[in-house]
Amino acid sequence: MATTQQQPSSDYVTLVSCDGYEFVVRRSCACVAGALRRMLDPNSSFNEAVTGRAVLENINGIVLEKVCEYFYYNEKNKDARDVPDMDIPPELCLELLMAADYLNT
Amino acid sequence: MSNRRATNNRIRGPQSALTDFLASNNISAAQIRTDYERRRREAQSRINSERPAEDSAAEVETQQTATSTENSEQRKKRKRQEENAIAKIKKNKNKNNKNKRRQRFAVDSESDEEDATWDLYAKSKPLPGQLENCEICNKRFTVTAYSKTGPDGGLLCAKCSRELEAEEKKDKPKKKSGARERRRQVQSRLLDGIVSLGAKNLQELCVEKVADNINDVDEFGDLPQTLLDRLSQILSKKRVITSRTLDLFLRPDLDKVAIYDAGKLESHDFVKIFAVIPNLRHLLLLHAGQFKDEVMEYMLERQVPIKSLQLEAANLISNRMWHELFRRAGGSLEALKLAWLDSSFNDECVQVLADNCPNLKRLKLRKCFHLDENALVSIGKLSNLEHLSLQFSGQVEGQLVTDLVNSVGQKLFTLSLTKFENADDAVLAAIHASCRHLRKFRFSENDLCTDAAYEQLFTDWVNPGLVFADFSSTRDLDYSNPDGPDEPVGLASKGFAALMKHSGSSLERLDISSCRHIAHSTFCEVFDGIKIYPNLRELNLSFIPRVDTLVVAAIFKSCPQLQKVVAFSCFGIRDVIVPPNVALIGIPNAQENIMINADALAYY
Structure with a gap:
């Protein structure tokens, strides 16, 4: 707890895929996902919140990259109307769906 | 001409397949x-x-x-x-x-x-194979009418032509799906009541994508039930639930199968459901025309512990088999929803149901054409009912409805009575007296109950506030007297005011379409912009001629959670400023929702 209060939480967080790829994304973007929002909540004492680093054991790098792309797409279109759908490669969509379900986005 | 005759008359020896092929292709x-x-x-x-x-x-x-x-x-x-x-x-x-x-x-x-x-x-x-070198790949090829012109004006071979065409196609839809396509999409979504700011969530995007590519999917893996359900809905809407796609939804560890359009499935597909999932508890099959006696027999033989069963249009199940179902599986049955049965399922079936299903909590019978008054008496014996929805096709005496409410009303959370035209004030009085837990209440298509009875129902009712209320089409039906009698019939001014006073704080969905005797002044009193209805999300005001711009603007102000207002045939609504996140449907000149600027936003 003490450490989180001493250093103000950074604007960026690191997401790590199961195969070791690291994605540094803006905190506000990562918080689009409900699960990540709770993991990274500075008021909680989760390890992820303290270190600003979330390891996602069941998401591989390819999927996580797409997930990060979605985070930015979502953030960019936050207040827009009639947003065009993001392009999702068909071969990825089932895995992405599982990831989306896990991350609660 | 002569040429053709010559070939026709020619006597030929045995020819190889290749020669035949070449000849047929004019080579x-x-x-x-x-x-x-x-x-x-x-x-x-x-x-x-x-x-x-x-x-x-x-x-x-x-x-x-x-x-x-x-x-x-x-x-x-x-x-x-x-x-x-x-x-x-x-x-x-x-x-x-x-x-x-x-x-x-x-x-x-x-x-x-x-x-x-x-x-x-x-x-x-006609152009019998002029030879030319392809402009791109330099191969020699036969010119046909379909050969494309290359970028430098030369001709292209069939392969390069095809590639060029594919590229052009790829470029084209992007150009087309511009503003017009998007506007069309917006209007379509608006009619569905979906007005949302920002992007769709990732799950929805992925589910739609999966549904688009369903033919390439071999299995869903372990998707959770909620996502399977959503997929089933989309696939059913696209009418692509077939024997093959059904397999994707069958997993032994599941306990629920929901197919919203089973029109393309055969008896053996239904049998397969029970074979793969022997512990099935919840089954929903709409348009299940091929759900036959033998399927039901198989289900009963395997002793599938079915708890909730929803079938629509299962007309090949005989009365005898319905009896069997209730006798052999009635003990575990907790929910039964049947609709569109016109060849079997009569009063006797309902009687067997009432005798054998003591644990039934949820019963919905809609458009079962063989049912009449006796069925209503039988339903009265189901003492554990919590949710009851009925829509009968024949005429039912009002007294029987009153008796039914008196006997099962105490425990009900849901009561939906559609088109009981002979139900009178006594029914509303019975509801007032016996119902204590109603959350969802529908009483529609009735022109007998008076406004005074509605007012009495909602005045000092011990029942907590309703969450869902539907009183559509309760009005006087005398075409020569559009304003109705002096004593208003149907949900009119006083009844509506009493309803909103009783349930206003909890209501989420309200349908008062065609309640044409509600006065403009009542609307102005109920929605005065000061009283707030914090939970109201959906409102249907169609066919109420007195609703105008003022009323709708006040509604927007009074209901902060509002998402959807349906107002077909309300010609008094003009140029109203619609807040973002609200879908206003049915206003006469299909004007788009006017985006409001920051100042107006502050006003709301």
């Missing part, structure tokens, strides 16, 4: 050979002409003098013909909507006599 070995010979000769003569004249040996000259003069003439002619043919193909492709005949005349008049003979020749043999 003749003889022609290929002559073409080859010609090319060789051309190449030879070119080499000859390039050589210095003195180099050329006398023998060669003497050998060729006879043929070469003829050859050069032929060559010239052939070259010209070839050019003509290619020019013609290009012309054909370039002409857009011009009159065909006129163009042909123009061509004819341009060409000289020789070309005219070529034309004749070309007609009898």
